Amino acid sequence: MPAVGRYFCRQKLKFTLIFLGLVLIYWTASRITEFNLIDGFRAAPRVITWFFTNLIPDTKAWERFPRILDKLIETIFMSVMATVTAAVVSFVFAVMGSRTTRINTAIGGISRVVASINRNIPIAVWAMVFLLAFGQSGFTGFLALFFYTFGFLTRAFIETIDEASSSSVEALRAVGASYPHIITQAVVPSSLPQMISWILYMIETNIRSATLVGLLTGSGIGFMFSIYYKSLQYKSAALVILSLVAVVLTIELISNVLRRLIL
Amino acid sequence: MIVPILTNISVPKAWASADYFNQEVIEMAQLEVKNLTKYYKDVLALTEVNFTVGKGEFVSIIGPSGSGKTTLIRCINRLVDATDGSIHYEGTDLLTLKGSPLRHARAKIGMIFQHYNLVTRLTVIENVLHGRLGYKSNIAGVLGIYSEHEKEKAIEVLSLVGLEKYVYRRCDQLSGGQMQRVGIARALVQDPAIILCDEPISSLDPSSAKIIMDYLRKIQNELGITIIVNLHQVDVAKKYAERILGFNSGRLVFDASPSDLTTDTIHHIYGAEAGELIIN
Numbered sequence A: 001m002p003a004v005g006r007y008f009c010r011q012k013l014k015f016t017l018i019f020l021g022l023v024l025i026y027w028t029a030s031r032i033t034e035f036n037l038i039d040g041f042r043a044a045p046r047v048i049t050w051f052f053t054n055l056i057p058d059t060k061a062w063e064r065f066p067r068i069l070d071k072l073i074e075t076i077f078m079s080v081m082a083t084v085t086a087a088v089v090s091f092v093f094a095v096m097g098s099r100t101t102r103i104n105t106a107i108g109g110i111s112r113v114v115a116s117i118n119r120n121i122p123i124a125v126w127a128m129v130f131l132l133a134f135g136q137s138g139f140t141g142f143l144a145l146f147f148y149t150f151g152f153l154t155r156a157f158i159e160t161i162d163e164a165s166s167s168s169v170e171a172l173r174a175v176g177a178s179y180p181h182i183i184t185q186a187v188v189p190s191s192l193p194q195m196i197s198w199i200l201y202m203i204e205t206n207i208r209s210a211t212l213v214g215l216l217t218g219s220g221i222g223f224m225f226s227i228y229y230k231s232l233q234y235k236s237a238a239l240v241i242l243s244l245v246a247v248v249l250t251i252e253l254i255s256n257v258l259r260r261l262i263l
Numbered sequence B: 001m002i003v004p005i006l007t008n009i010s011v012p013k014a015w016a017s018a019d020y021f022n023q024e025v026i027e028m029a030q031l032e033v034k035n036l037t038k039y040y041k042d043v044l045a046l047t048e049v050n051f052t053v054g055k056g057e058f059v060s061i062i063g064p065s066g067s068g069k070t071t072l073i074r075c076i077n078r079l080v081d082a083t084d085g086s087i088h089y090e091g092t093d094l095l096t097l098k099g100s101p102l103r104h105a106r107a108k109i110g111m112i113f114q115h116y117n118l119v120t121r122l123t124v125i126e127n128v129l130h131g132r133l134g135y136k137s138n139i140a141g142v143l144g145i146y147s148e149h150e151k152e153k154a155i156e157v158l159s160l161v162g163l164e165k166y167v168y169r170r171c172d173q174l175s176g177g178q179m180q181r182v183g184i185a186r187a188l189v190q191d192p193a194i195i196l197c198d199e200p201i202s203s204l205d206p207s208s209a210k211i212i213m214d215y216l217r218k219i220q221n222e223l224g225i226t227i228i229v230n231l232h233q234v235d236v237a238k239k240y241a242e243r244i245l246g247f248n249s250g251r252l253v254f255d256a257s258p259s260d261l262t263t264d265t266i267h268h269i270y271g272a273e274a275g276e277l278i279i280n
């Protein structure tokens, strides 16, 4: 067989093996968890009818709306605060970690590793860690959001800096600009819009995550949901869900408008 | 030019001595590259390169891809750190400089890039003023504070390259040829004694390329600024340069005027096959 033929043969074999491997993993996993895709689909109509009969908020639920709104606003603020604080720290780490702007390779490597560790720990795990350290409080939730966001944004910012500003950084270095000049005159103007776009994305994500984190850390809208849920007040819990959906959609809408303005 | 001045004014005897004139001749070499060698890890990019460039010369560097042209240009303004050798620029060895002396040396050396390297989200004038950063304190530069004189100078160089109508335009709304002219203006506002160009016309169509090369010639003729330009187009190099440096695999293999560039020497620089293709 000619070399080219052998090459494609090997490629095909590789993909077949990978596919078979995935099928095997799915099969094993569904045996272990006793999950069946067919059953799942079959349950769908029942789920939908249950949804519409049990999750329409009643008048009692609407009476609680101001309190829900309060918690909702608290959650939004916490997400925004955590994201913005993380963004500032991330910017510093990104400047240190970017190939284009790092001071030296050692510091660059350290800041990449720190960011990567933070990013790779799931937000729920962060929440548990701080739960042990600080107990149930809003601050615990804030920290969990902060650390995960910091890891994520640092990586996004590093890529933004390398992509958007490496050529102009080089030009400014060539004219004799100092390091602070280069950061403020080349890196910031060329990367800021993209960075803001990442921050907006992270605010959206964090409002969603804050709900889950709140379940664990006993704060915000997530906690409110768990109280209603555990006391079997499904209709009030449903109102929490509906208002969350409304908030998430609104925030996405706002950030899309902002994105269009800055980019 | 010096002689009439010397006869008109009374000068100390020592100045008029032969020694003085010898020194003057040595100082005519604005840029002196000696035994320049560069390794990227174990890749040898430049080997023992020696040449000098006089003030106001128009020098073109040619050679096949990977022959070390970019590396040479970048060693001069220290975007790349040479492994060995020296580069004297107006008397000081650039390769030993650090910190603010390095910044000041760079401020006097302009550079023009193949991909213009502008901050495209900023306006033309903002990009041109970046050329002044080499002279600025940290605070003034960070805050973007420029003197009236600097702003006037920026407008002046912009009209020199025919961009007076585009002063407040954002750079991402310009054509390639216009962006390269912004690049030239940014270099000019530095008030440089020398401008290094790394393939300034490789991303441009022939007519924009001609405009750029004509501006470079104008700058050399009218402002007396030394021009060193990497080119891939031998015909362009022949047309504009007063002197051609040919590189092959990191070695300087040709250093003479364009008229000495024959089919044979082109073979020598580019290797046997390339000759016919380039000369036509």
Ligand SMILES: Nc1ncnc2c1ncn2[C@@H]1O[C@H](COP(=O)(O)OP(=O)(O)OP(=O)(O)O)[C@@H](O)[C@H]1O
Residues within 6 Å of the ligand: B040, B041, B043, B044, B045, B063, B064, B065, B066, B067, B068, B069, B070, B071, B072
């Ligand atoms: N950053 C780098 N790291 C490692 N090797 C490099 C680096 N930059 C250049 N080289 C190598 O050094 C040699 C000279 O490269 P250089 O870019 O100076 O060539 P050039 O003459 O400018 O080529 P071209 O005409 O394609 O621009 C090449 O072999 C190249 O692969």
Ligand SMILES: [Mg+2]
Residues within 6 Å of the ligand: B069, B070, B071, B199
């Ligand atoms: Mg090159």
